[in-house]
Amino acid sequence: MPLGYRLANVYRLVDRLFFESEKNSPLCALAQQAMDVSSLRRGATVLDLACGTGTVALWIAAQRPDVHVFGLDLAGEMVEQARAEARRQGLGNTTFLCRSIFDVDAAAFRPPDGAPDAPAAGLDMVVCSYGFSAMPQHARIFAASLDLLAAGGRYVIMDVHYARAGRRARLAAATIDRWIWGSDQLKASWPVMADALDGFEKRDQPFRLYGVIPLVFFTARGRRSQP
């Protein structure tokens, strides 16, 4: 397991450095716009993929008490923190699963008040906030999550986006992301995503992480919305 996931405290430290200002927070104005939670239908299900300590999942759950938000992460300590915070805020519309995306199927994402043997309809939205750049096997993880999305569901990605050229960008990718997260971001999966998703849109953010690394949003509808 890469260094960055081993200890929730290491993660929290990196998290604080990453998201130190409101502008590059996972909940910045652009992120809120991309997620557009007000447009979710009543009773919708949302997955915060690689939720970490649950920042995004908890925010969505607080905005929309009438939707159910799942957070999924394989790091136990982080999931525990997310659960504790949900309890503290009294957010009963959340479920945090300590699992790998490779070990779940659609049945794991039924809202608790739904009929237990009804076929799982698929998620209305998958959000992945600064996850793909911090996960090994990101192309496979993306494919597994896409299978869980309902027809016409929304996919929102907020992430760092390394330039492939340039000494400083290559150095940052080789050290921070390969070494701490094991993600090898120079072999980024963005082109795979653009091919797989319907209505794929990229929006660059107007600032750079550590003053060097561009940040980006991708929003899309699921592939299954195609006629």
Ligand SMILES: C[S@@+](CC[C@H](N)C(=O)[O-])C[C@H]1O[C@@H](n2cnc3c(N)ncnc32)[C@H](O)[C@@H]1O
């Ligand atoms: C940078 S953190 C995510 C940050 C979080 N989304 C946020 O906005 O604060 C990346 C996370 O990916 C999780 N992860 C890596 N591989 C995974 C997998 N196969 N399934 C689920 N989670 C995974 C790690 O445990 C880690 O918490």
